[in-house]
Amino acid sequence: MLGLIYFITVNNLRSYFGRKDLLFYFIGLLSLLFLLFKGLYPQIEKYPVWFLAFVIEIFRIHQRRKDFFIIRRLYFSILFCEYIIYSIPILILYAISDQWEYILILLFFILTIILLPRYRGNVVKYPFFVFSPFWTIFFRKNKLFLLYPISVFLIIKGFTINNIGLVYFSLALFFFGVYNILTQRELKYHICISVYKGEKYLLKQLKNTLANSIIVFSPLIMLIMFYDIVQIWIFFPILFLLLEVNLIKYAFFENDIHQVLVFIFCLVLFPFLLPLVAFPYLYYLSVKNIKLFQDVKTGY
């Protein structure tokens, strides 16, 4: 195992250091020691928390790993040793400044990163309806679940300090996360082979959007209901706008710019009920486009 750790560490550091370049190693070591003891050491007693930011670098390395399947059997030990090796400079600084509690916190963060479910081979399952697969794909790919703690924090803070703007901001954050999901285009082939034709396909998609949006927003709805039940009115325009985004995608399937422009137009003119007025026309355009994809006309 030690050999494996050595090769993995050397392989990862090789992008920074040349092979058998002793002069470079020497200069590198001197620079590191200078940075540690002259640059960082005087600061660690004043700002010990900031040095924990090194965890972000570990997280970055962890995210970029592609050797997970090679080291599957010794996964935990190898990663733990490797990340400790990377953290040695920071650990030394904490040790010599007698800040043992921060060493424990750093180790805790490293353990948390290693034990993140994705890298244990467990793919996170999401409870979304899969007729539109992008909900699962987008949450999984962009880790949108990380928005929850931020939004929950903002909502609680907003109600605590009586600033409703913070609550709306947190909902807007989620809205734009979901907006990106709804603008993802499925392959035309998948639209084409569906047994649901034209309007039925669109209705199925809209139902799917509504159901998945409710799933996504339900923790926030419950939290807001807990503080102020009157404020849940905000979810109705949000859900309506999300359905509208879904329609805009199919109405202007090939053209991203048109999609964005129409959406901005709807958003800006929301107080004048433009999205409501435009809904039937967008619905008509969407059905027309879906039918067009599904009926490949004979011609050449």
Added chain:
Amino acid sequence: MLKLVIEKKYYRKNKVLESIDFEISSNGIYGVIGKNGAGKTTLFQCIASQTPYSGYIHLNDKPIDKDAVGWCPTNPFVYDYLTSVEFKSFFAKLYGLKKVNNDLFDLPKNQLIKEFSTGMKKKAYLNALLQKKYSIYLFDEVFNGLDIESVFTFEKIIRKLGESNIVFVSSHILPPLFKICKNIFLIEDSNIKKFKKNEFDQIESFFDKY
């Protein structure tokens, strides 16, 4: 039975298929061969109603219904961030199927498709596609990327399907086609030439001229 007439098929100004006219009167496995870019995939796209063309394709004297055709392209249309189980379930929803059938190929259930090899991606697609029954099956270079065991398994599946359906298989590897096909169609210079089982030896001599 299947009657196929493609008068012309162009991509912009490039002629791909012209004056294709053939009939298939009985179920079975039919091979499609040709050089890269000869038009094998385009022929399959026409049969699967995935591209416009001039002409007609009739199945049992009626215009072909795209729902009656199952097409497995060379590079299957899969989503990388789904598992094979989720992808199969997505296809079941597209097909409006309530019951999900057993998998033809065993695949890791808790792994994303993006981590799959080419062959595994193809297996994931075939598991999803073959949940439904079709009258015509199109397998485009289906043996590419499959391991030896899967090739044998898939040969068995194709033989079984060929008993009660029309199955087209395109490939650049001739021996498996010689083994399983009733007839082989060679696409060359936008046209098609049919070889019966007893004429298969002529195919190799046909390519000898290159």
